[in-house]
Amino acid sequence: MSDTQAGAAGAGAEIFLAEPRGFCAGVDRAIEIVERALLKFGAPIYVRHEIVHNTFVVNDLKSKGAIFIEDLADVPLGSTLVFSAHGVSKAVQAEAQARGFDVFDATCPLVTKVHVEVAKLAKEGYEFIMIGHKGHPEVEGTMGQLQSGIHLVEDVADVARVQPLQTERLAVVTQTTLSVDDASEISAAVRRRFPSVREPKQQDICYATQNRQDAVKMLSPKVDVVIVVGSPTSSNSNRLAELARKLGVDSYMVDSADELQPQWLAGKTRVGLTAGASAPEILVKAVIDRIRSYGAVSVRKMDGIQETVKFPLPKGLRLAAGIQLGDGSRLHQGPPLLDDAYDSQEPEA
Numbered sequence: 001m002s003d004t005q006a007g008a009a010g011a012g013a014e015i016f017l018a019e020p021r022g023f024c025a026g027v028d029r030a031i032e033i034v035e036r037a038l039l040k041f042g043a044p045i046y047v048r049h050e051i052v053h054n055t056f057v058v059n060d061l062k063s064k065g066a067i068f069i070e071d072l073a074d075v076p077l078g079s080t081l082v083f084s085a086h087g088v089s090k091a092v093q094a095e096a097q098a099r100g101f102d103v104f105d106a107t108c109p110l111v112t113k114v115h116v117e118v119a120k121l122a123k124e125g126y127e128f129i130m131i132g133h134k135g136h137p138e139v140e141g142t143m144g145q146l147q148s149g150i151h152l153v154e155d156v157a158d159v160a161r162v163q164p165l166q167t168e169r170l171a172v173v174t175q176t177t178l179s180v181d182d183a184s185e186i187s188a189a190v191r192r193r194f195p196s197v198r199e200p201k202q203q204d205i206c207y208a209t210q211n212r213q214d215a216v217k218m219l220s221p222k223v224d225v226v227i228v229v230g231s232p233t234s235s236n237s238n239r240l241a242e243l244a245r246k247l248g249v250d251s252y253m254v255d256s257a258d259e260l261q262p263q264w265l266a267g268k269t270r271v272g273l274t275a276g277a278s279a280p281e282i283l284v285k286a287v288i289d290r291i292r293s294y295g296a297v298s299v300r301k302m303d304g305i306q307e308t309v310k311f312p313l314p315k316g317l318r319l320a321a322g323i324q325l326g327d328g329s330r331l332h333q334g335p336p337l338l339d340d341a342y343d344s345q346e347p348e349a
């Protein structure tokens with residue numbers, strides 16, 4: 001490679017793909033719920049909040065007849081309504097019931113698990129410290145499982161300020177898509193201040209968040225820059241870019257290939273690529289194509305955990321035997337799309 005080529009954006013570069021990346025089982029299920037509802041009941045299908053935090057996914061579903069709303073007052077009587085993967089508060093559930101909507105709940109089962117735990121412990125008299133990001137819909141949904149008694153902490157400094165009414169029965173819950181390292185630092189601060197605090201048997205941060213962060217930890221030392229495909233609202237995508245930066249690698253998030261800035265790749269010969277849990281593989285493919293158009297010469301998949309988690313669909317959305325969903329362009333089908341885009345597997349050290 002000449003000096004000129006080496007300096008040009010992406011010229012001669014190798015692309016290293018993190019594994020796993022992109023859609024998790026909860027996102028896959030949530031999108032499939034909307035697609036099946038559209039097929040079974042016809043458009044429009046109303047969805048409370050973005051079904052998952054990804055612009056491409058939301059626009060795709062809009063084009064198929066989904067209408068995204070925040071306020072249930074905007075949903076006409078008799079409509080079919082889907083709750084997003086992030087979950088909803090008891091108040092939203094009650095309002096949907098009072099308005100008589102036909103509801104399908106696309107809340108990720110791993111978020112529901114946290115809701116169930118909160119309800120169970122609250123009955124036993126527990127108060128909660130929730131580790132999460134203020135204003136995130138999942139946090140609002142989980143905190144809204146109770147009328148009161150859940151205190152949000154966003155960082156270690158908040159732990160010093162939190163004022164539970166009692167400390168004998170205090171439990172910790174976390175948002176599922178946090179930085180594993182930050183959450184464990186905040187949990188440690190909670191334990192120091194409240195030594196008898198009850199912690200979940202298995203942490204609330206989900207397998208998909210953990211696996212994608214582990215993959216970025218493996219990827220980052222091997223590359224000069226990490227590109228994360230994900231929307232700005234996606235918590236787990238933001239955490240991936242943040243993590244790469246903490247590991248000393250430049251990192252940028254893109255919502256689509258069009259957002260890729262050639263100067264980010266100038267002089268970089270090893271480009272890492274991953275995607276948040278709500279970003280479809282079709283966008284990863286488009287980013288690969290764009291980097292190839294700059295002159296990247298190979299795409300290699302890293303080794304990593306093969307995820308096999310699959311969550312069942314709500315009963316009312318199972319299709320009659322023989323009916324196929326969609327035409328092969330469905331978003332909830334992930335990684336196989338890309339196999340012909342890879343050149344080889346694990347990079348040399």
Ligand code: SF4
Pocket residue numbers: 024025026027085108109110111176177206207208209236277
């Ligand atoms: S990121 Fe985790 S909690 Fe969120 S939808 Fe996916 S599996 Fe569920």
